[in-house]
Each structure stands twice: as C-alpha cells, then as structure tokens.
Amino acid sequence: MNIKMGVAKAGIKPSGDYDILVVKFPLSVYSAVFTQNSLAAAPVLYDRLVCEIQDRILALVINSGNANAATGQKGFENAEKMVEITAECLGLDKSEVMVFSTGVIGVQLPMDKVENGIKQACQNLQDLDLELAARAISTTDTFYKYYETTGMIDGEVFTVKGIAKGAGMIHPNMATMLAYIFTDVKIDKDLLDKATKLVVDRTFNSISVDGCESTNDSFVVVATGESKVEINDSNRVYFTKKLYEVALELAKMIVKDGEGATKLIEINVFQASSKEEAKKVGEAIATSNLFKTAMFGNDPNWGRILSAVGQLHLDIDFSKVKLYLGDFLLYNGEPIEFDRSAAIEYLKNNKEIVINLYLSRGEQEWTFYTCDLGYKYVEINAEYTT
Template identity: 75%
Template sequence: MNIKMGIAKAGIKPSGDYDILVLKFKPSVYSVVLTQNSLAAAPVIYDRMIASMTDKISSIVINSGNANAATGEKGLENTEKMANIVAENFDIDSEQVMVFSTGIIGVQLPMEKVEKGINEACNNMQDLDLKKASTAIMTTDSFPKYYETTGEIDGKQFVIRGIAKGAGMIHPNMATMLAYIFTDVKIDKWLLDKTTKLVAERSFNSIDVDGCESTNDSFLVVATGESDVEINDTNRTYFAKKLLEVATELAKMIVKDGEGATKLIQINIHQARDNKEAKKIAEAIALSNLFKTAMFGNDPNWGRILSAVGQLHLDIDFNKVDLYLGEFLLYSGKPNQFDREKAVEYLKINKEITIDLYFGRGDGNWTYYTCDLSYKYVEINAEYTT
C-alpha cells in the first residue's frame, strides 16, 4: 500500500514533540465518522463540508497540541488554510484534503508555526511508519497506538493498517479520539460507508473512560484500491470483521491508556432483548463511576453493577440474571457464594478484567470497553487547562 507520510515538530506542543502529520496517497474512496458534540471543532465542520462535496480524497493533515475548537470564524479560516498549504505542496485540489486537530480547546492555532510545520512535513515525505505517525498525533497519550492485519479473499491478500490517539475525554459518540485506518481493497463508497458505520458502533462507539464527549472526535477509513481484492456482497462480512479487528484493537488501546487507568474492563452483555438494549446496558455499567472506582479498589462489588442496570428502568427480571467477574459467579438470581479473597486477587493481579451478564430475555449481545477510575485521573485533569 503506497502511502507516504511526513512529520514535523512545529512547536505547537509545549513538549516540543512531533505535532504535525501529513499523509499522501492516490485519490481514494473514504468514509468518515465525526463527533456529534454540538461544540464541533473547526476541522470537524470543515471535514463535514468536504464529505458532502467529494467521494475521494488524497491527503490528510493532522496537528496535535491544539484542538482548534471554539475558535469561531478565525478557526475555520485557519483550517482551510491548512488544507490549502497541503494542496499547494502536492499540486492537488484542496477539496482532496481533510484536516484534523487535537489538543487544547479555545486557543487559536499559531499559524506561522503550523504553516512552517506542514511545509516541512510535505517536503520530507517517506513511507508510512505506523509508530512514527501515531506518535505525531499524541496529546496526553502515554504510548503510540497502531495496529495492522492482513486478510485473504479468493487467494488474494489485502492489508488493513491503522493508527489512533486518545486517553481522556473518552465517550461515544464517538470516543475522544482520532483514528485512521487504511486498506488497499477495492470497494464502492456506499458499501464502505455502511461498513464503517457498523464498525464504529462496535468499536469506537463502545468505549468509555470518563463519560466526556470531545469536540474533535474523528474516525476515517480510506480504501486505496491498490490490491486485486474487490469487496462485494459475497465477501463484505469477512472484510467487515477484519476492519472491526483493527478498529477494536485501536479502541482497546485508547481505553488502556485512559488517564490514570490501571485496568481495561471488558463488559459482555448476553441474552438481552436485542442488541440495542444490550448496548444500553453495557454503556450504563461502563459509565458508572461507582463501578469504575470499585474496580480501581479491587472490590468485587456486584451491587454497583446491577444497580447501574436497574436505573435504566427496563423491566428486567433480576431473578433470571447471572453475573460473572472473570470465572467467578457473583450473582445468579440472588447473591451467590463465591471465594471473595480469590475474586479480589483476580482484580489485583490482572490488567484486563472481564464482566459477563446473562439476562435470559432474548438474543441481544454487545461488548463494551471501559477502565477503572483512579486518583491519577483526578490529578491529571485537575491540572489540565481547557
């Protein structure tokens, strides 16, 4: 897959780390899912406009350290200028460029630094290096997030590669994050749009760190069509599963890196009335600060889990509910006798925790990822400006 990248240290981040990333590829079909936050950042507004105008793009530019959110008309002008700088460097139409930003809200971009950084990145293009690219888009992240896989259809291979960022303000729709996935398959835009939406629901729209929805959330999938694999009605399910694999792994990394998090918690809902209900239940548990603090304290307090479900008023018969923490059956229509010391030890020694609930009322299922809520989270966000 012939994707080129350029990175630069423009001086947007106080740390002096890489803060500009430019990616260049052949004109390609794409699908983008953007935040539903009413305080949408300038690049989100701009990208919505681009998405309404063109079915193909050939470049993206990302800055980290400044969200360019709540910046008014000047913010929109600066976003458009970023696209124009890239377009001029590559001699392409600016409508083929999407722009993304992440960082502090309510501060205008230092455009002199941004312009210099974009020009530097465009003049030093190299083959895509997932680790380097993901490093350039980090803000409060403690590690770069990237993942790739391959698939095979009719004896022909295809590739899916992705990068992401995100650590705090994580909550659908989507999670506070940027994520970019690239594949070399041939696929019609309508089918890519449909697949991307489904994948987003099961991955980036099914994670939570702190219940705070961001102004800049963006998930982009680009299909360059460089391979001999063509996605159609007969193989689209397989392709969707491979795309979901990459998105889910990136989403889990975001949750693992939740500010101050010590545990990744997987909440599996089984036998709900339908998938919609299953997701609603999983999200209620994931959003419960009482549950999340119990997990941080290594407390197998099943009451906090069931009370989060009960507050949804879904007319659930709790006499039919089974609740597992790992392999420990904590509740089965009534409090179950379990080895509390071993359950506490399970929470202490494992960085990845599994919760399973069975409701016996249908075939709905959903998986949601969250993390614990620690002292460190409060410290980080008490000292963060805007």
Template identity: 70%
Template structure:
C-alpha cells in the first residue's frame, strides 16, 4: 500500500519521544467508530462532523501526550487547525483529513509546538514504518502495537496492516485507545460500515483493563482500493473474518499491555441463550476487580467468577454451569475436587490464561479479553499527572 508517514518530536510528551504522526494515502473509503463517552474530546467532535460530510479521506494527523479533551471551544478550534494545517501542507482538499489526540485530559494543546511538529512531519514524509508509527501514538504503552496480515479472496492476495495504542482507561465503548487498520481492497462504504460494526463489537468492544471509558477512543478502518480485489456480498464474510483477526490481535496487545498487567486473560462464554447474554457474562467477569486481583495472586477463586455472573440477574441455573480455568474443571453445578496445586501452577507459569464458562442454555458464544489488576496499575495512575 502506498501510505506515506511523517513523524516528529514536538515536545508534548514528558518523555520527549515522537508525539506527532501524519499518514498520507490516496483518497480512500473509510469507516469510523468513536467513543460514546459524553465528555467527547475535541478531535472526536471534529471527526464526527467531518465524517458526516465526506465518504473519503486522504490523511490522518495524530498527537500523543495531550488528549485535547474538556478544553471547550478553544480545543475544538485547535483540532480543526491541526486538520486544516495538515491538508494545506499535504495539498489535499478540505475535509479530507481526520485528527486524533491522546494523553492527559483538561490541558490545552501547546499549538506552537503542535504546528511546528505537524510541519516537520509533513515536510519529511517517508515509507510507512509500522513500529515507528505505533511508537509515535503511544502514551503509557510499554511496547508499540502493530500487525501485518496477508489475506486471500477468490485466490488473490491482499494486505491488511494496523497500528494501535492503549494500556489504561480501557473499557467499551470503546477504550482509551487509538487504532488504525488499512487494507488495499475495493469496497463500498455501506458494506465497509456494516463489516466495521461486527468487527468492533467482537474486538475493541470486547476488552477491558480497568472498567474506565475514555474521551478520545477512535477506531478507523480504511480501504485504499489499490488492489483489484473487490469485496462484495459474496465474499464479505471471509473478508470480515480477516479484518476481525487483525483487530483482535491489536485488541489483545492492548489488554496484554494493561498498565502493570502480568496476564492476558481470555474469557470464553459458551452456550448462552443469545450473543448479547454471552457478551454480558464475559464483560461482568472482566469488570470484576475481585476476579482480576485473584488472577494477579494466582488464586483460582472460582466463587468470584460465579458471583460476577450472578450479579447480572439473568436467572441462570447454576446447577448446570461448568467452569474451567485452563484445562482444569473447577465447578460443575457444584464444587469439584480439582487439583488446586496444578491450577495455581498454571496461573503462575502462563502469561496468557483462559477461563471457559458453559451456561448450557443456548447456542451463543462470546470471547472477552481482560488482564489482571496489580500494584503497578495503582502506582502508574496515582502518579499520572504528578
């Protein structure tokens, strides 16, 4: 894919690392999902307006280190200025760029630094480096998050690439995360939007670190149309599965990098009466601080899992429920005499663990991802602005 990248160090981040990213590409169909938090950041408000006016974009500009959230009219003007400056410098039409910000809430952007950084990035475009691009949008992330995938439709190969950031304030809808996925297929916007709706629910809207929504969450899916493969009603399912794969891998990286986390936890809910019920069950467990702290302590305290399900008041018959931690059957309608020592060893020895819940009341499944809750999470967030 012909995607050009510019980065710069404008001095917004305390670390003085890269904090401006500009991506330029051919006019492309896109689908955009933004936070549902009522305290939407200025770039979110701006992007909502732009997305109602245009079906194609040619660039994005991102700053990290400052969320430009809760900044009033001045913040909105600054977001618009970022987009307009990027369009002017790249020579692209008005309203063909989107702007994103991430970082501390409630601080006005230092626009002199931001404008200088955008100019430097736009004047020094180069071939896309996914790792560097991911680094430029990071805040408290401990590693850059990026992914490449080669798909196959009707015997022809096509590409999907993606970057993301996020480590804290992770909970739908969506999370304090930014994610950008590009593919080179041809597709109509209406179909891309429909696929996006499915993908986001099964990926970025099925993760949790700390139960906290953010103000800047954004997921952008872009189809450049450079490949002669066309996605249509006949092959849309295969294409959607590939996009979901990439989105899920990026989402898992975010959870794995949960601030202070030592474990990625995959919660698989089986045999629910509906998909909505399955998701609610997975989410309730993922949100339980008691469960998450038990996982940090390598404690197979299954009562915390069942109580998290019970608090949903779904009239579940727990005499039929089965619960596994890894391959160990822990509960089967009643307490099971499981090998506690080996179960504890499983939790201690694995950075990725699975929880399997069988509700035995239908045919619907859902997978939810979370992480453990540790001392380090408290330390990071207690000292975030100090």
C-alpha cells in the first residue's frame, strides 16, 4: 500500500518520546467510530463533522500525551488548527484530514510544540512502519500494538494492517483507545460502514479493563482501493472476517496491556436468549472488580462470577446454569466438587484465562474480554498527573 507516515518528538510527552504521527494515503474510502462519552474530546467533535460532509479522506494527524478533552472552544480551535497545519504541509484540503489526540484530560495543547512537530513529521515522510507508528501514539502502553494479515479473493491478494494504543480507561463505548486499520481493497463506503460496525461491536466494544469510558476513543478503517480486489456481496463476509482478525488482535493486545494486568480473560457466554443478553452478561462479569481481583489473586471464586450475573436482574434460572473455568466445571445448577488446587495452578500458570458460562436460555452467544485488576493499576492511576 502506498501509505506514508511521519513522526516527531514535539515535547508533548514528559518522556520526550515520539508524540506526533502524520499518515498520508491515496484518496480513500473510510469508516469511523467514536466514543459515546458525553464529554467527547475536541478532535472527536471535529471528526464527527468531517464524517458528515466527507466520504473520502487523505490523511490523519495524531498527537499523544495530551487528550485535548474538556478544553472548551479553544480546544476545538486547536484541533482544527492541527488539521490546517497538516493540510497546508501536505498540500491537501482541510476537509480531507482527520485529527486525533490521546493523553491527559483537561490541559490545553501546547500549540507551538504541536505545530513544529506536525511540520517536522510532514517533512520526513516514509513508508508506513507499523511499530514506529504505534510507538508515536502510545501513552501508558507497555508495548506497541500492531498487526497485519493478508487475504485472497479470486486469486488476488489484499492486505489488512493496523495499529492501536490503549491500556487504561478502557470500556465500551468505546474502549481510551485509538485504533487505525488500513486495507488496499476497493469497497463502497456503505459496505465498509456495515463491516466496521459488525467488527467493532465484537472487538473494541467488547473489551473492558477498568469500566471507565474514555473521552477520545476513535476507530478508523481506511480502504485505499489500490489492489485489484473489489469487495461486493459475494465476498464481503470473507473480507469482514479479515478485518475482524486484525481488530480482534489489536483489541486483545489492549486488554493484555491493561495497566498492571497479568492475565487476559476471555469470557464466553453461551445459550443466551439474545446477543444483547449475552453481551450484557459478559460485560457484567468483565467489569466486576470482585471477579477481577480474584483473578489477580489466582482465586477460583466462582460465586463472584454468578453474583455479577445475578445483579443484572434478568430472571435467570441458575439451577440450569453451567460455569467452567478453563476445563474445570465449577457450577452445574449447584456447587460442584472440583480440584481447587489444580484450578489455582491453572490461574497461576496461564496468562490467558477462559471462562465459559452456559445460561440454558437460547442459542445466542457473545465473547467479552477483560483483564485482572491488581496493585499496579492503582499505582499508575493514582500518580497519572503527578
């Protein structure tokens, strides 16, 4: 794919690491999903306007270290200024550029540093380097999140690749995260919007680290149309699966990197009466601090799982419910004798834990991802701005 990027160390991050990323690509169809937090950040407000008037875009500009959220009219003007600087440097119309920010809330952007950083990034464009791009948008991340795959339709190869950031303040809708996926397929915007919605519901809107919904969450899929592969009704399912593969891997990386996390926890809810019910049940377990701290302590305390489900008041008949921790059946309508020591060892020795819950109410299912909650999370967030 003919995608170029530039990065800069503008001095926004206290660490002095890269904090500006500019990405330029051919005029492309795109689809975007944003946070539903009422305190949406200035760049989110700006980008929503772009989405209303523009079906195709040419560039993204992103800063990390400052969220430009809860910054009022000046914050909105600064977001627009970032777009204007980028458009001027790249010779584009400002309506073809989207802007994103991530970092500390409630602090105005240091626009002199931002402007210099954007100009530097635009002057040093190179081929897209996923690792370097992911590094430039990271904040409290402990590793850089990127993934790519290829697919084949009618003998022609296409590519899907993406980057993401996020570790804390992760919860639908959406999770504090930024994620960008690039593909070279030809696709109609309406079809891309449908695929993106399906994918985001099962990935970035099905993860939680701490139950805290961010002000800046943004997920964008860009389709450059450079390959010979054209997505239509006959192959859209296959393409969507590839898009899902990349989004899911990125989403799981975010959960794995949950601030202070030691375990990725996959919660599968089966035999629900509806997908909505299955998702709600999975989310209730994923956001239970009692459950998450038990997982951190390697405690197979299944009562915390079922009580989290019970507080939803869904009139579930728990005499028909089955609950597994890995291969251990913990509950089958009543307490089950299980090898507690072996279950503890399962929790101690595995970085990825699986919970399977069967509700016996229907045929629908959902998978939700979370992580454990430990001491480090409190330390990181207690000292976040100090």
